[in-house]
Amino acid sequence: MAHERFHYKSLDELKKTAVEVGASLPFADHTGILGTPVRFGTATVRNRLGIAPMEGADALPDGSPSEFTRRRYCRQAAGGSAVIWFEAISVVPEGCSSGTQLLITRENVDAYRRLCDEVREAGFRENGVAPLLVMQANHSGRYSNPGNRPAPLIAYRHPWLEQFRPADDSCIVSDDYLMALEERFGEGTRLAREAGFDGVDIKSCHGYLFAELNSAWSRPGRYGGSYENRTRLLKNCIASANVYKDEHFFVTCRLGIYDGYPEGPGFGAAKEDPFSLDLQEPLRLVRELRDECGLDTINITMGNPYATTHVTRPFDFGKYQPTEHPLTGISRMIHGAAAVKKAVPDMTVYASAPSYLRQYSDLYAAGAVEQGMCDGMLFGRMAFADPDFAGEILREGRIRPDRVCVTCGKCGDLIRAHKPTGCVIRDTETFLPFYREFVELKPSLPENYRG
Numbered sequence: 537m538a539h540e541r542f543h544y545k546s547l548d549e550l551k552k553t554a555v556e557v558g559a560s561l562p563f564a565d566h567t568g569i570l571g572t573p574v575r576f577g578t579a580t581v582r583n584r585l586g587i588a589p590m591e592g593a594d595a596l597p598d599g600s601p602s603e604f605t606r607r608r609y610c611r612q613a614a615g616g617s618a619v620i621w622f623e624a625i626s627v628v629p630e631g632c633s634s635g636t637q638l639l640i641t642r643e644n645v646d647a648y649r650r651l652c653d654e655v656r657e658a659g660f661r662e663n664g665v666a667p668l669l670v671m672q673a674n675h676s677g678r679y680s681n682p683g684n685r686p687a688p689l690i691a692y693r694h695p696w697l698e699q700f701r702p703a704d705d706s707c708i709v710s711d712d713y714l715m716a717l718e719e720r721f722g723e724g725t726r727l728a729r730e731a732g733f734d735g736v737d738i739k740s741c742h743g744y745l746f747a748e749l750n751s752a753w754s755r756p757g758r759y760g761g762s763y764e765n766r767t768r769l770l771k772n773c774i775a776s777a778n779v780y781k782d783e784h785f786f787v788t789c790r791l792g793i794y795d796g797y798p799e800g801p802g803f804g805a806a807k808e809d810p811f812s813l814d815l816q817e818p819l820r821l822v823r824e825l826r827d828e829c830g831l832d833t834i835n836i837t838m839g840n841p842y843a844t845t846h847v848t849r850p851f852d853f854g855k856y857q858p859t860e861h862p863l864t865g866i867s868r869m870i871h872g873a874a875a876v877k878k879a880v881p882d883m884t885v886y887a888s889a890p891s892y893l894r895q896y897s898d899l900y901a902a903g904a905v906e907q908g909m910c911d912g913m914l915f916g917r918m919a920f921a922d923p924d925f926a927g928e929i930l931r932e933g934r935i936r937p938d939r940v941c942v943t944c945g946k947c948g949d950l951i952r953a954h955k956p957t958g959c960v961i962r963d964t965e966t967f968l969p970f971y972r973e974f975v976e977l978k979p980s981l982p983e984n985y986r987g
């Protein structure tokens with residue numbers, strides 16, 4: 537389906553297109569509700585705005601944060617979002633997404649402590665209050681690439697996914713390996729707490745190991761087949777993390793509720809039509825994460841950025857074949873979050889993926905909260921483009937249109953090229969040089985490179 541690029545001169549124009557493509561999006565008249573407090577983990581945060589986890593591919597060789605990492609998070613903290621949900625940080629070296637992904641270890645935990653201190657201080661200096669800091673603990677699974685050499689660790693064979701990233705039977709991880717991860721995520725959580733994060737996210741989304749297990753119907757043994765088995769690793773790792781939970785430290789989860797794969801198994805998809813959602817299992821899981829695992833805050837996302845990028849982060853199609861209108865993707869995402877909120881009204885539910893809406897993303901976030909579809913919104917690409925977006929919304933009532941993300945995908949290009957990642961358009965001086973290097977490198981990138 538072809539469609540025009542983002543061209544809306546008014547919210548009414550955008551709403552008209554939304555109706556035409558069958559997307560139903562919430563918009564408020566003003567952003568006031570975004571400046572109201574909400575419970576988040578162990579704390580009450582002062583506004584409904586958060587920064588989504590965004591990998592920066594800028595770690596030092598031992599996995600600790602670099603000057604780029606520090607700059608990124610200090611700018612975001614000064615920007616005024618109440619929550620900073622840090623990017624995917626590996627807790628095991630073999631599960632790193634690249635040689636430049638952050639990796640927390642016993643040896644480098646002090647570097648993370650300094651990072652947390654500086655980020656809090658930057659927020660406090662600018663806003664009189666520090667943001668809440670969440671560490672996203674991850675295992676990249678199928679997308680493991682330590683030292684920038686693909687070394688997939690998969691739950692089961694998935695021919696459709698493997699056209700983008702080859703794997704074979706030798707890549708299937710054993711039950712013993714998975715069982716050992718339960719302890720290692722506990723240790724990762726202990727390190728997160730020692731580093732001074734306010735909470736840890738046991739990440740289960742975007743096609744990484746935990747998310748892949750959710751659709752491992754064909755896997756035999758303890759972690760595959762039945763619903764109980766497929767969700768075992770996530771629940772057990774949360775249980776290991778819960779050991780470190782107290783009144784100052786919480787455990788949460790960024791949960792993918794729909795993979796969006798057109799072929800092969802996918803979590804949250806209807807068996808007869810992979811493009812339709814069937815949220816029976818995802819909602820059961822959310823309820824159990826609350827009732828059995830004690831989570832009170834959750835973030836909802838969808839898709840797999842390596843295979844169904846448009847589902848995770850809607851954008852104007854340029855290089856790729858359009859499969860759906862970006863507003864359709866945004867509508868799916870917010871209605872998925874709303875279904876979760878409806879199923880667990882007492883949980884704090886954060887939604888994802890507002891950036892495509894640019895200068896209207898603020899009224900969208902406010903509309904979603906006003907209509908009870910979620911309690912808050914995590915902004916991803918927008919935070920790279922304009923780390924001050926929250927302050928603009930909270931102080932001036934609206935986001936600045938001349939600073940918004942244009943969803944050009946260049947940050948995605950940088951990360952795949954393992955270059956320090958940020959906004960090439962709005963933070964040009966810092967990131968254009970890396971983008972130039974990427975353009976030169978591009979011809980040598982592997983066949984399955986998808987930008």
Ligand SMILES: Cc1cc2nc3c(=O)[nH]c(=O)nc-3n(C[C@H](O)[C@H](O)[C@H](O)COP(=O)(O)O)c2cc1C
Binds near residue numbers: 672889948
């Ligand atoms: C460069 C880049 C890095 C990302 N890194 C992560 C990550 O580390 N963890 C994660 O859960 N999602 C990651 N995401 C997804 C974002 O958190 C977010 O869900 C997505 O961009 C949609 O939100 P947006 O429309 O506000 O950008 C990343 C996205 C981009 C573009």
